[in-house]
Amino acid sequence: QVLLQESGPGLVKPSDTLSLTCTVSGGFTNNAYYWGWIRQPPGKGPEWLGSMVHTGNTYYNPSLRSRVSISIDKSKNQVSLQLTSVTAADTAVYYCAKMMLRWYFDLWGRGTLVTVSS
Amino acid sequence: QSALTQPPSASGSPGQSVTIPCTGTSSDVGGYEYVSWYQVRPGKAPKLIIFDVNKRPSGVPDRFSGSKSGNTASLTVSGLQSEDEADYYCLSYTNNINLVFGGGTKVTVL
Numbered sequence: 001q002v003l004l005q006e007s008g009p010g011l012v013k014p015s016d017t018l019s020l021t022c023t024v025s026g027g028f029t030n031n032a033y034y035w036g037w038i039r040q041p042p043g044k045g046p047e048w049l050g051s052m053v054h055t056g057n058t059y060y061n062p063s064l065r066s067r068v069s070i071s072i073d074k075s076k077n078q079v080s081l082q083l084t085s086v087t088a089a090d091t092a093v094y095y096c097a098k099m100m101l102r103w104y105f106d107l108w109g110r111g112t113l114v115t116v117s118s
Numbered sequence: 119q120s121a122l123t124q125p126p127s128a129s130g131s132p133g134q135s136v137t138i139p140c141t142g143t144s145s146d147v148g149g150y151e152y153v154s155w156y157q158v159r160p161g162k163a164p165k166l167i168i169f170d171v172n173k174r175p176s177g178v179p180d181r182f183s184g185s186k187s188g189n190t191a192s193l194t195v196s197g198l199q200s201e202d203e204a205d206y207y208c209l210s211y212t213n214n215i216n217l218v219f220g221g222g223t224k225v226t227v228l
Contacts, residue, residue, distance in 0.1 A: 004163075038219075045121050046164075046207055048217035059215050095164065103211040104154035104169040110162065 002026045004096050004109035012090075012116050018083040022096030022109060025077065034099040035079045037070060039092035040111075047092075049081065051099050086116045122147065122208055122220035129226040130198045138223045140191045140208035146218055148189035152211035155184060155193045158222075159204045167206075168193060195225065203227045 008020035022035070036051035050060035052070045060068050069082040079096055093113050097105035123141040130136040140147065140155075147153055155168040166175055168184035171191060181196045191210070195202050208220040 045124075045221040046209075046219040048209075048219065051217075062214065062216055097164075100169070102170055103152045103217060104166060104209065105156075105164075106166050106169070106175060108156075108163040108165070 002098060002107055004098065004107060006094060006096050006109045006112040008094075008112060008114070010113060010115060012086055012114060013118055014087055014116055015085055018081070018086050018090060018114055018116075020081045020094055020096075020112065020114070022079040022081075023077060024079065024098075034101065035070070035072065036097050036099040036105060037068075037079075037081045038095045038097060038105070038108075039090075040095070041089070041092040046095075049083070049094075052079070088116050090114070091116045120218070122210060122218055124206075124208060124220040124223045126221070127224045127226065129228055130195075131228045132198055132200065134198050135194060135196045136198060136225060137192050137194045138206055138208075138225070140193070140210075140220045142189050142191075142210055142212075142218070144189060146189075146210040146212040147186065147191050147208075149213070150211045151186075153184070153186060153191040154209045155182075156207045156209065157202075157204045158207065164207075198227050200227050 003025045005023045034053045037049040040046040052058045067084045093111040095111040098107040128136045153171045156164045158164045171186045172184040183194045207222045
């Protein structure tokens, strides 16, 4: 059974870089898996940040493409997210999720709250 | 890309049905068969309940069904049960390799 667990700082200062890690247990070795990051600001709907497919290709939300980066470390079974130049508007619960080829997420982590504040 | 439109709330008594619409455009919901639905309960990981407009993952009760007409997708929960009380979000693929969510609908079982 594949499980996902997000981790990282819960507080980030404005203009800094937000860095989160998603540790995958129970099945990361399947190279056909795709991965994605989604966030949900307080009181709002979710927002897709981007996805990485097993070939290494990445796809990002056009509105965030200049600030977001997703990478995979297979040796550590981890999927990472970096979001640069954060502002208070980036305060949200951040989720990692396993993505299927037809653009849906069949398994999610519980999410981690990141607050951007000085 | 604007979020897909969902009503903020929906409700029904146990045993009744509730239908949640998710309205987009021809560039997203209307243009692709890549609509999925997620159930979110407080403190829990979101759960996939419908993918490819109307397919249910293994383990999801057949009380949950999905459909699409034009630019509007819909999730129907039949035979409402107390455990169905949650937030529900739709998601669609859009032009130019983008994904857009709905604003969410809070379902209350009366």
